[in-house]
Amino acid sequence: MTNLHTLRRKTVNVVMLTVTGLCTFFAAGTLVYILGYLFVHGATSLSWDFFTKLPTPVGESGGGMANAIVGSGKLLLLASVFGIPIGFLGGVYLAEFGGNTFAYIIRYVTDLLNGVPSIVIGIFAYTIIVLPQKHFSMLAGGLALGVMMIPIAVRSSEEFLRAVPNSLREGAMALGASKAKAIVTVVIPAAKNGIMTGIMLNLARVAGETAPLLFTSFGNRYWSPGWEQPISALPVMIFTYAIAPYEDWHKQAWAAGFVLLALVLTVNVIARAVLSNKKHVAR
Amino acid sequence: MAATPTSVDTVTGPARPAAPGYWQRLRGGDEAAYLITFMAAAGILAITGLLVLELYTNSAASRTKFGWNFLITSTWDPVNDQFGALPFIYGTVVTSFLALLMGIPLGVGAAIFLAELAPPRISDALTFLIELLAAVPSVIYGLLGVFVLIPILRDVEPYLKAALGWTPFFSGPFYGVSLFSAGVVLAVMIIPFIISISREVILSVPGDQREAALALGATRWETTWDIVVPYAKKGIMGSIFLALARSLGETMAVTMVVGNDPKIKASLLAPGYSIAAVIANEFTEATGQLYTSALIELGLVLFALTIVINGMARLMIIGADKYKA
Numbered sequence: 165m166t167n168l169h170t171l172r173r174k175t176v177n178v179v180m181l182t183v184t185g186l187c188t189f190f191a192a193g194t195l196v197y198i199l200g201y202l203f204v205h206g207a208t209s210l211s212w213d214f215f216t217k218l219p220t221p222v223g224e225s226g227g228g229m230a231n232a233i234v235g236s237g238k239l240l241l242l243a244s245v246f247g248i249p250i251g252f253l254g255g256v257y258l259a260e261f262g263g264n265t266f267a268y269i270i271r272y273v274t275d276l277l278n279g280v281p282s283i284v285i286g287i288f289a290y291t292i293i294v295l296p297q298k299h300f301s302m303l304a305g306g307l308a309l310g311v312m313m314i315p316i317a318v319r320s321s322e323e324f325l326r327a328v329p330n331s332l333r334e335g336a337m338a339l340g341a342s343k344a345k346a347i348v349t350v351v352i353p354a355a356k357n358g359i360m361t362g363i364m365l366n367l368a369r370v371a372g373e374t375a376p377l378l379f380t381s382f383g384n385r386y387w388s389p390g391w392e393q394p395i396s397a398l399p400v401m402i403f404t405y406a407i408a409p410y411e412d413w414h415k416q417a418w419a420a421g422f423v424l425l426a427l428v429l430t431v432n433v434i435a436r437a438v439l440s441n442k443k444h445v446a447r
Numbered sequence: 448m449a450a451t452p453t454s455v456d457t458v459t460g461p462a463r464p465a466a467p468g469y470w471q472r473l474r475g476g477d478e479a480a481y482l483i484t485f486m487a488a489a490g491i492l493a494i495t496g497l498l499v500l501e502l503y504t505n506s507a508a509s510r511t512k513f514g515w516n517f518l519i520t521s522t523w524d525p526v527n528d529q530f531g532a533l534p535f536i537y538g539t540v541v542t543s544f545l546a547l548l549m550g551i552p553l554g555v556g557a558a559i560f561l562a563e564l565a566p567p568r569i570s571d572a573l574t575f576l577i578e579l580l581a582a583v584p585s586v587i588y589g590l591l592g593v594f595v596l597i598p599i600l601r602d603v604e605p606y607l608k609a610a611l612g613w614t615p616f617f618s619g620p621f622y623g624v625s626l627f628s629a630g631v632v633l634a635v636m637i638i639p640f641i642i643s644i645s646r647e648v649i650l651s652v653p654g655d656q657r658e659a660a661l662a663l664g665a666t667r668w669e670t671t672w673d674i675v676v677p678y679a680k681k682g683i684m685g686s687i688f689l690a691l692a693r694s695l696g697e698t699m700a701v702t703m704v705v706g707n708d709p710k711i712k713a714s715l716l717a718p719g720y721s722i723a724a725v726i727a728n729e730f731t732e733a734t735g736q737l738y739t740s741a742l743i744e745l746g747l748v749l750f751a752l753t754i755v756i757n758g759m760a761r762l763m764i765i766g767a768d769k770y771k772a
Contacts, residue, residue: 177666181564187556188565191638192573195580201595202587250494253487261481270488273495279757280498280750281696283723287746290730291501311498314491344476372584375698375723379730399586403699406590414594421590425583432582436575 199425206422209415214423219385219401225412229420231387232396235302238388239381239397240367242306243313248363251317258318259325260347270318278315285311286376294380302388302395305381309370316369320362324355361435368431372424374399398424499750506744508737517744523709523725525733530741532748534709538626538719539749542701543694545630545715546637551687553634554641555676558683561642562649563671574646581639589703592632597623597704600631604716615713624706626719632700637690644689644764648682649675681763688760692753698723722749 213228220227254274258267289308294300328351336346352359374397377383381395383404388395398420405417509517513530520531557577561570604621611617652675660670676683706718707728722745733739 173666173669177668180668180672181560184556184560184564187553188560188573190553191557191580191642192576194635194638195576198580198583198587198591201591205594250487250490253484254491256480257484257488261484266488270491273492275761276754276757277491277495277498279692279696279753281698281723281753283696283698283726284502284746284750285498287505287726287730287743288498288501291505291743292497295505311494314494318491342477344480347480348476368582372586374584374586375727378727382731399584399699402586402590403703406586406593407703417590418594421587425587428582428584429579432579 199429202418202422202425205418206425209419210422211419214416214419218387219416222410227416229396229398229401229416231384232398232401232420233423235381235384235388235395236371236398238391238395239302239305239309239377240371242302242391243309243370244363244367246307246310247313248317248366251314251366252321252359254314254318255321255325256347256352258322260343260351262322274315274318277311278319281375282312282373283375283378286378286380289376289380297392299392300380300382300394302381302391302393305377305395305397306391308376308380309373312370312373312376313366316366317363320366321355321359324358324362325351327358328354357438361438364431365435368428368435372399372428374403378403502743502747502750506740506747508740509744510740512737513741517741518748521709521711525729525735525738528735528737530737532722532741532745534711535720535722535725535745536748537711538629538705539695539721539723539752541626541715541719542629542633542705542721543691545627546633546694547687547691549631549634550637550641550690554638554686554690555645555683557638558642558645558649559671559676562646563675564667570646574643577639578643580635581643585636585697586699586703588632588636588700592628592700592704596631597628600625600628608716616715619712619714619717621716622706622718624704624718625716626705627715629701629705629719629721630715632704633694633697636697636700637694640690640693641683641686644686645679645683648679648686651682652678685760685764688756688763692756692760695756696723696749696753698727702727722746 211228213226214230215228215233216230217226217228218231219229254270258270261267262270285308288311289304293304293307297304332350332354333346336350337343341349377397377400381397381400383400384394384396402417402420402424405413405420408414509530513520517530517532518536519533520529521533522529522531523534524530561574565573601621601623608617608621656674656678657670660674661667665673701721702724705721705724707720707724708718709720709725710717712719726742726745726749730739730742733742
């Protein structure tokens with residue numbers, strides 16, 4: 165009787181442990197599968213034209229997404245100009261001057277903003293820029309992406325500034341530096357690597373955002389002349405090309421997906437390598 | 448305070464108060480630094496406030512016309528200016544529920560394996576891989592959903608029907624795009640979140656809990672399931688709620704595989720729609736103020752939904768932190 169009971173417990177033990185192993189295998193396998201599939205399909209669809217040519221009209225084969233690659237770059241630049249200063253300075257406030265109720269509220273609101281679905285951020289940019297101007301523009305798209313960058317910029321800046329040992333601050337101030345001078349010349353340089361890495365990760369995240377661009381920067385099959393004009397972006401092109409019924413466009417979508425994913429994953433891998441190196445040094 | 452505090456000379460002198468004056472602190476940069484960073488922080492508050500305000504005021508036309516009926520009627524007819532959000536809310540909830548149904552066992556199971564069983568080195572490497580999954584843009588999940596997952600599901604569907612076809616949930620024709628497909632894609636998307644947070648929480652359970660259970664003769668699995676997991680329950684719940692919030696607001700991947708049909712059907716194999724998907728698809732085509740305003744109200748609904756879920760997740764994770772301490 166007891167033996168049977170023990171046997172049952174042991175069986176349950178082995179079975180369940182195997183099941184958790186299978187779960188892990190499945191989750192990790194998904195990534196390998198995704199990467200492999202995208203790599204094969206994307207790399208074979210990729211050509212030099214993809215980087216240098218404009219999209220061709222429907223029915224004509226060939227063409228590329230040069231305008232979308234440049235467009236994504238311009239949008240990210242605009243988003244950084246808007247989102248990073250606010251996010252970074254907000255992070256400095258929380259790390260160096262925070263600790264009061266106001267800081268608590270800011271932290272809460274930042275988390276809240278981080279949880280807002282990207283499509284809702286798109287609506288926001290639409291109502292404050294597209295609606296009054298009555299046309300889609302790069303400005304609206306950049307603003308939407310910029311707003312999306314803020315919460316992560318705040319959180320990563322705060323985190324890395326907090327990781328700077330207090331003795332550095334005290335040392336600087338003991339030498340007669342004002343608090344501001346200590347922050348600018350000692351604390352921020354000490355946290356620089358982490359903050360830069362945070363910004364890179366942040367950019368990698370918004371580079372793949374599609375939803376907030378659909379009705380802000382909209383898309384453009386040609387070069388976009390200025391920030392008042394609609395502009396195309398890589399993720400939006402993937403979306404439009406993937407749901408279109410043309411075989412040739414699907415190929416382009418795979419190529420674009422490959423380029424985007426390669427970019428995002430490269431940044432992520434490098435960033436993680438930098439951060440884990442830092443951790444080892446700190447220990 | 449000196450009358451003309453423009454140069455150092457006017458401030459220094461016997462009349463100067465013992466405590467550093469406002470201007471001196473400003474010149475030292477402290478006040479300036481405080482003010483600049485404070486304004487950035489306040490700017491975040493203002494942007495968030497403005498976001499809520501814009502959503503609220505721009506959905507006024509729809510709110511006044513339909514009131515609360517907006518949420519409980521299911522007619523979506525732009526031609527006749529009749530807007531009811533129920534099919535979208537239904538689709539959003541059902542796809543997210545499906546995602547959790549598949550994602551929780553897989554995610555928590557993998558987290559248990561990575562935290563409790565796998566050698567640290569393998570665990571770290573696998574976690575690194577899995578966390579990379581979280582960085583994959585959602586439009587790429589959509590792309591894979593359309594061209595990889597749906598063909599696979601087409602093959603699987605006859606077996607699914609043979610096994611579960613007697614229930615209303617797996618009846619009717621299957622076109623590929625469906626609530627079920629969207630649920631599967633969402634599950635793949637949320638699993639990395641559940642794994643990475645749950646693993647952290649499980650790893651933070653004190654070792655003596657495990658040792659005590661093992662010493663009492665519990666098997667490895669009993670230790671994990673009866674001692675470690677209950678201890679980490681709150682944090683795991685938090686990770687699940689975060690995943691839920693993410694899947695509720697997920698737009699691109701769902702839009703590409705859900706089928707975009709605003710009808711409420713019991714069958715999961717039928718095409719459906721979600722709040723985020725309808726906004727993505729119809730916003731640029733919306734003609735007329737009421738149409739746009741109805742779509743913005745949908746955005747407001749989605750906003751409210753995710754705020755509530757995120758708030759709950761936050762409370763649980765904070766609770767878990769306190770528990771740890």
